[in-house]
Structure formats: C-alpha cells, structure tokens
Amino acid sequence: MSATVIDGKALAQEVRAEWKGRAERLKKAGMQPGLAVIIVGSNPASSIYVRNKARASREIGIYSEIHEFGENSSQEEVIQRIRELNGNPAIHGILVQLPLPPHFESTRVIESIAIEKDADGFHLYNVGALVAGNTVFPPCTPYGVMKMLEKYAIKVEGQHAVVVGRSNIVGKPMALMLLQKGATITICTSRTRELAEHTARADILVVAVGKPHMITANMVKPGATVIDVGINRLPDGRLAGDVDFESVKERAGYITPVPGGVGPMTITMLLCNTIEAAERQQAVRTQL
Ligand code: GUN
Numbered sequence: 001m002s003a004t005v006i007d008g009k010a011l012a013q014e015v016r017a018e019w020k021g022r023a024e025r026l027k028k029a030g031m032q033p034g035l036a037v038i039i040v041g042s043n044p045a046s047s048i049y050v051r052n053k054a055r056a057s058r059e060i061g062i063y064s065e066i067h068e069f070g071e072n073s074s075q076e077e078v079i080q081r082i083r084e085l086n087g088n089p090a091i092h093g094i095l096v097q098l099p100l101p102p103h104f105e106s107t108r109v110i111e112s113i114a115i116e117k118d119a120d121g122f123h124l125y126n127v128g129a130l131v132a133g134n135t136v137f138p139p140c141t142p143y144g145v146m147k148m149l150e151k152y153a154i155k156v157e158g159q160h161a162v163v164v165g166r167s168n169i170v171g172k173p174m175a176l177m178l179l180q181k182g183a184t185i186t187i188c189t190s191r192t193r194e195l196a197e198h199t200a201r202a203d204i205l206v207v208a209v210g211k212p213h214m215i216t217a218n219m220v221k222p223g224a225t226v227i228d229v230g231i232n233r234l235p236d237g238r239l240a241g242d243v244d245f246e247s248v249k250e251r252a253g254y255i256t257p258v259p260g261g262v263g264p265m266t267i268t269m270l271l272c273n274t275i276e277a278a279e280r281q282q283a284v285r286t287q288l
Pocket of ligand 1: 095096097098099120140141169266
C-alpha cells in the first residue's frame with residue numbers, strides 16, 4: 001500500500017491563513033510586524049532563500065528589510081548593524097542567513113541578536129531554553145516538522161523517533177522537540193555504523209543529511225512516518241531529497257515529498273515566529 005503523502009505546500013497555506021489575521025490585528029493596533037534578514041556574500045542558494053523569505057513576509061503582512069553585505073565585509077560591521085536593528089522599534093525579528101563566509105564566527109554574530117528578536121531561534125539562550133523544554137522561538141525547520149505531525153494527527157508520545165543528522169539548524173533541535181513530546185529518540189549521523197538497523201526501528205524517521213536518496217525502502221519500518229528535510233540538486237538539475245521517495249512511499253505510512261514537503265513549512269514557521277515576536281513586544285510596550 002502506498003503512503004499518504006504529506007502536502008507541505010497546502011499545509012503551509014493553511015498555517016499562513018491562520019496567522020494572517022494576527023498580523024492584521026497588530027497592524028491595526030499600529031504595530032506591523034517587521035523582519036530584518038541579513039545576508040553576507042553571494043551564496044546563490046542563500047540569495048534565493050532570502051528573497052523567498054522577504055516575499056512570503058510581504059504576502060502575510062509583515063514588513064521586511066534585506067540587509068546585504070559583501071563577501072569581504074567585516075564581522076564588526078555586521079554586528080554593528082544587528083545592534084542598530086536590536087534598537088529599531090519597527091523590527092521585531094532578525095535573522096542572519098547561514099552559512100556566513102569562513103572569516104566569520106557565526107556564534108558571535110548570532111549572539112549579538114536581541115533574544116526577543118531571534119526569529120530563527122539560533123541564539124544560545126534560545127538553544128538553552130529548548131534543551132530545558134521551554135522553547136522561546138523554536139527553530140523553523142523542526143518547528144515546521146512538528147506542525148506537520150500535529151496537523152496529520154501523527155502520534156509522537158511513546159513512539160520511537162530516529163533523527164539522521166546532527167546540525168544545529170535541524171538535527172539537534174528536531175531531536176529535542178520530539179523528546180519534549182514524549183518520543184524515544186535515537187540520533188544518527190551520516191557516519192553511523194549499521195545505519196539501517198537504527199532507521200528500521202523508527203516509527204518516525206527524520207532525515208537531514210544532504211545525501212540524495214540515501215534512505216531506501218529496506219531501511220524503513222513498514223507504516224513509518226518518513227520526513228525528508230534534504231534538498232539536493234542532482235547533476236541533471238532536478239531536486240531530490242535524502243529519501244528515495246519512489247521506493248519508500250510503497251513502504252511508509254506517511255511521507256513528505258521534495259520539493260513541496262518540509263521546505264514550505266520552514267518559511268511559514270519563520271513568519272509565525274516573527275508575528276509571535278511582535279505580539280510579545282507589543283505586550284511589553286502596553287505594560288510600560
Ligand atoms: N541556512 C539554511 N537554513 C537556514 C535557516 O533556517 N535559517 C538561516 N538563518 N539560515 C539557514
């Protein structure tokens with residue numbers, strides 16, 4: 001039997017429709033949510049992501065600014081701009097598109113973002129809050145995955161979740177968020193020995209490694225939920241996930257496609273975090 005394909009595009013539209021009203025209410029109250037996106041250098045994938053984030057922001061009623069810096073800019077210059085944005089009342093969310101050029105220390109740059117404007121959830125304070133089971137701004141990609149599981153009523157509590165990938169952006173926060181919902185967690189990396197033995201025990205399998213088609217049907221438990229976070233460009237120009245969709249969909253219970261799965265949810269959750277940030281900052285101001 002073929003798996004149910006999780007429609008990330010439709011779900012993203014549904015979540016955006018739910019949040020649009022909140023953005024409108026803020027605007028009526030004189031506080032349009034504002035997002036500043038910082039990009040350094042000219043990584044083509046990053047440029048596309050940043051443009052997409054700005055467009056999605058406009059569509060939902062968020063004011064957005066893109067701050068572009070050349071490849072050879074200094075870290076101090078970028079941090080100085082972040083400090084200005086921290087103090088700018090029209091901006092409620094700030095994100096620094098990663099990766100930064102090699103001469104940057106990403107952690108230092110991200111640490112300069114005001115905690116209450118950290119819409120990506122990458123500031124160490126927010127990472128610590130996530131570890132403590134107390135998220136402030138959940139990182140957007142795993143937040144989008146949790147939203148997918150919730151919307152498709154896929155049980156997490158008591159289930160065995162296997163996360164393949166240990167990045168700070170996806171793998172680690174994903175595992176923590178599943179753990180918080182009561183799953184039993186295994187975290188694997190691309191170098192895990194006997195990877196298939198681990199993945200085949202997963203009720204929920206999340207893959208974020210960046211290796212096209214690395215998860216094949218024999219590595220998946222029948223009926224499992226398979227979430228593919230990978231986006232890989234094949235030599236012929238097509239996009240492919242980390243999961244061999246065609247074979248795995250015949251074995252899984254639920255599966256996300258690439259494109260049209262996790263990707264649209266990531267940007268959506270950034271919009272949600274920005275609106276949430278504006279609501280919190282409005283609440284603080286009305287108390288003053
Ligand atoms: N680079 C790849 N994914 C992301 C993301 O979610 N946020 C930022 N800031 N950079 C990224």
